[in-house]
Amino acid sequence: MANLFYNRYIPPSIGSGEEHNADTDLQRPRKRPKKSAPPTPKQSPEDNPHRKLLSKYEKSKKSTSEAAAGDPTQKPLNDASSPPQKDGEETEQHGLLPIPQPSPAPSAPKPSLSSALPDWIRHPLIVPSHSHRAFTDLPLPSTTIENLKNKGFRKTLPIQDTLLQLLLPKSAPPPSGDICVSAPTGSGKTLAYALPMVENLKDMPARRLRGLIIVPTRELVAQTKEILDLCARGSGLKIGIAVGTRALGEERHLLLKKGQRYDIDAYLESKNKVIDEMADLMNWDFDALKDFSGIDEIPLLPGWVTDYTSKLDILICTPGRLVEHLNSTPGFNLHSVQWMIIDEADRLLDASFQQWVDTVMPQLEYLPPLNPLERKLHGTFRVGVRKREVRKVLLSATMTRDVSKLMGLKLSKPKLVVLDNGKLEDDAAEEEEKGTSTDGHVFTIPPSLTEIAINIDDTNDKPLYLLEILEYGIKPPGPSHNKTKEKSPALSSPSSSSSSTSSSTTSTSSSTTSPSPPTTHGTLIFTSSTPTTTRLTHLLHLLRPSLSPQIHPLTKHTPLKTRRKLLSLLSHPPPSPSTKPNRTLPVIITTDLLAHGIDIPALYQVINYSVPASVKDYVHRVGRTARAGREGRAVTLLEGQQARWFWNEIARGEQVGRGGRGVERGRVDMSKWKREEEGEEVGGERAQYEAALRELGDAARGGGK
Numbered sequence: 001m002a003n004l005f006y007n008r009y010i011p012p013s014i015g016s017g018e019e020h021n022a023d024t025d026l027q028r029p030r031k032r033p034k035k036s037a038p039p040t041p042k043q044s045p046e047d048n049p050h051r052k053l054l055s056k057y058e059k060s061k062k063s064t065s066e067a068a069a070g071d072p073t074q075k076p077l078n079d080a081s082s083p084p085q086k087d088g089e090e091t092e093q094h095g096l097l098p099i100p101q102p103s104p105a106p107s108a109p110k111p112s113l114s115s116a117l118p119d120w121i122r123h124p125l126i127v128p129s130h131s132h133r134a135f136t137d138l139p140l141p142s143t144t145i146e147n148l149k150n151k152g153f154r155k156t157l158p159i160q161d162t163l164l165q166l167l168l169p170k171s172a173p174p175p176s177g178d179i180c181v182s183a184p185t186g187s188g189k190t191l192a193y194a195l196p197m198v199e200n201l202k203d204m205p206a207r208r209l210r211g212l213i214i215v216p217t218r219e220l221v222a223q224t225k226e227i228l229d230l231c232a233r234g235s236g237l238k239i240g241i242a243v244g245t246r247a248l249g250e251e252r253h254l255l256l257k258k259g260q261r262y263d264i265d266a267y268l269e270s271k272n273k274v275i276d277e278m279a280d281l282m283n284w285d286f287d288a289l290k291d292f293s294g295i296d297e298i299p300l301l302p303g304w305v306t307d308y309t310s311k312l313d314i315l316i317c318t319p320g321r322l323v324e325h326l327n328s329t330p331g332f333n334l335h336s337v338q339w340m341i342i343d344e345a346d347r348l349l350d351a352s353f354q355q356w357v358d359t360v361m362p363q364l365e366y367l368p369p370l371n372p373l374e375r376k377l378h379g380t381f382r383v384g385v386r387k388r389e390v391r392k393v394l395l396s397a398t399m400t401r402d403v404s405k406l407m408g409l410k411l412s413k414p415k416l417v418v419l420d421n422g423k424l425e426d427d428a429a430e431e432e433e434k435g436t437s438t439d440g441h442v443f444t445i446p447p448s449l450t451e452i453a454i455n456i457d458d459t460n461d462k463p464l465y466l467l468e469i470l471e472y473g474i475k476p477p478g479p480s481h482n483k484t485k486e487k488s489p490a491l492s493s494p495s496s497s498s499s500s501t502s503s504s505t506t507s508t509s510s511s512t513t514s515p516s517p518p519t520t521h522g523t524l525i526f527t528s529s530t531p532t533t534t535r536l537t538h539l540l541h542l543l544r545p546s547l548s549p550q551i552h553p554l555t556k557h558t559p560l561k562t563r564r565k566l567l568s569l570l571s572h573p574p575p576s577p578s579t580k581p582n583r584t585l586p587v588i589i590t591t592d593l594l595a596h597g598i599d600i601p602a603l604y605q606v607i608n609y610s611v612p613a614s615v616k617d618y619v620h621r622v623g624r625t626a627r628a629g630r631e632g633r634a635v636t637l638l639e640g641q642q643a644r645w646f647w648n649e650i651a652r653g654e655q656v657g658r659g660g661r662g663v664e665r666g667r668v669d670m671s672k673w674k675r676e677e678e679g680e681e682v683g684g685e686r687a688q689y690e691a692a693l694r695e696l697g698d699a700a701r702g703g704g705k
């Protein structure tokens with residue numbers, strides 16, 4: 001019955017129509033051609049529009065198979081080059097036999113992937129997971145140590161310990177070479193690069209844009225600025241941001257100061273340029289019009305030219321906005337940049353983001369022309385080739401080992417730094433030798449994270465599974481609910497996929513019996529698309545109107561100010577209306593927009609309502625909780641064939657390191673939502689669910705109440 005309603009009342013596409021169409025249960029994993037992509041849920045034969053075609057193919061497969069059985073030279077069935085026979089068509093031989101083919105040459109042994117990697121990737125610097133140090137033991141100014149202390153940071157986290165020693169200016173040995181960092185989510189990578197950058201760039205003469213930090217999203221820009229401001233307080237450094245929220249022109253004024261300087265060479269060059277441009281225009285060269293530098297470029301006094309100086313020492317930006325400024329803001333360049341940080345590097349290198357690498361790299365290689373004195377010295381003493389030193393630091397929880405992607409960044413004497421969290425590079429290399437590893441990536445899950453996977457018996461009930469999980473934390477089941485649920489928790493863990501003896505499901509979900517109040521709150525739910533997010537939120541509001549003020553969608557359409565407010569809700573939830581502390585509230589439903597880098601320190605749990613599109617996406621999503629050693633849990637809802645993909649690739653796959661821990665199997669008691677026997681009237685909560693689905697369908701068609 002619900003199946004029927006659901007299919008009828010939820011049309012395939014509502015809202016912006018982005019990402020992909022919705023499917024019957026509000027979700028559909030993104031299709032990826034990669035081997036590790038999860039399968040989409042199975043369709044019933046009635047729903048399959050290609051049923052006829054498939055049955056024809058099956059018939060053809062069968063007939064070819066029979067023919068092949070009698071003729072050993074027949075092509076194998078799975079040969080992609082042989083198209084399926086038409087329905088009912090017999091294979092006609094006409095007495096002809098295929099020309100005998102030589103037997104295939106034995107395939108060469110597959111070269112080990114690890115042996116193809118450069119030395120610096122094969123032999124990383126491993127950071128022990130227990131290395132800590134008091135900030136007072138590091139060469140940092142007392143004001144900075146005080147600022148860190150006020151924030152609650154007294155000791156370094158392990159990755160910080162290593163990077164600070166490698167990168168701080170007064171550390172021994174002196175720093176050299178670029179750094180790639182692979183450390184789990186929430187391990188404190190931001191502070192690990194922010195402190196050295198500030199310490200290296202402060203006390204420089206004259207203000208120039210010397211530091212550049214590139215991150216993939218606006219949220220991350222704002223978050224990174226907070227940490228940079230903390231590290232730079234009292235240093236005199238000016239830190240700014242560039243994101244697409246303001247008009248470009250408005251942002252230009254925040255980046256650059258316009259002035260004039262006396263420079264006769266530049267003056268003559270500029271004058272000639274203007275004359276040439278004017279001449280082009282006189283010749284009606286309309287193409288020249290778009291490049292015309294304008295009257296603005298004509299200096300007021302002979303010998304004087306327009307001069308732009310940076311208002312910032314460090315710029316934090318998204319790649320797209322950076323490219324826009326480089327292409328269109330007069331006077332904006334990266335000619336003085338000495339430090340470039342690429343946070344969430346794998347994500348930034350996976351997508352082109354307006355070919356940011358091709359635009360940024362020539363800027364970093366630019367050498368300013370020598371002044372007359374320098375020219376003379378250069379000629380007289382035959383000073384060697386001038387070279388610009390830009391220190392590059394790349395960081396990610398899923399750092400790419402794809403050398404072709406890294407090559408574009410022209411790393412100099414690179415070093416790979418890996419945080420040891422139970423699965424060292426040696427293990428990975430060994431697996432590759434055995435052919436069990438995919439591409440040398442090993443992603444570590446924070447040790448304080450409990451992972452749970454739950455199989456959905458009926459896809460149409462998936463929203464109800466979610467509701468049960470949320471409600472278990474919201475209020476303990478009362479006597480009106482079924483007895484089974486009272487005895488066993490809604491989310492219980494009867495078995496584990498590994499030999500792990502921990503039963504963290506029980507420990508993390510027993511908030512009502514915990515003697516001390518929980519230090520973490522809130523739930524972040526990931527869906528596969530914006531329309532699914534919108535509909536799921538609406539459905540939960542319809543099902544539980546009293547909770548709707550605490551359940552919010554956050555999508556790409558949510559204004560930045562609202563996004564910030566919602567994220568701070570997760571860290572500092574308002575007092576719960578119920579008497580008992582409510583761990584799962586508030587709830588934010590979102591897409592992969594929030595999967596990377598966002599720091600919600602006290603987030604209690606992540607729920608993968610839609611299965612993530614890749615192992616990497618899983619690692620980043622679940623990494624929004626269990627940060628900096630805090631406890632957290634991640635629940636993944638699985639339907640049909642997705643379960644096999646999840647258990648093979650994520651739970652037991654070679655790409656994920658858990659230090660011997662495993663993913664637990666969870667269970668949700670759904671007895672209260674059971675359908676009535678066929679023919680009987682549907683009553684109670686089930687009827688309410690079906691009414692909510694109808695209302696959702698009406699609203700989607702624009703005919704809602």
Ligand SMILES: Nc1ncnc2c1ncn2[C@@H]1O[C@H](COP(=O)(O)OP(=O)(O)OP(=O)(O)O)[C@@H](O)[C@H]1O
Nearest residue numbers: 153155157185186187188189190397597599601628
């Ligand atoms: N020295 C420290 N002591 C205690 N907490 C810290 C320390 N350094 C950072 N943190 C906290 O650790 C959390 C995670 O830090 P951060 O956001 O830098 O992680 P990350 O490694 O960049 O994670 P992701 O890969 O998800 O972006 C933050 O809440 C931060 O405030």
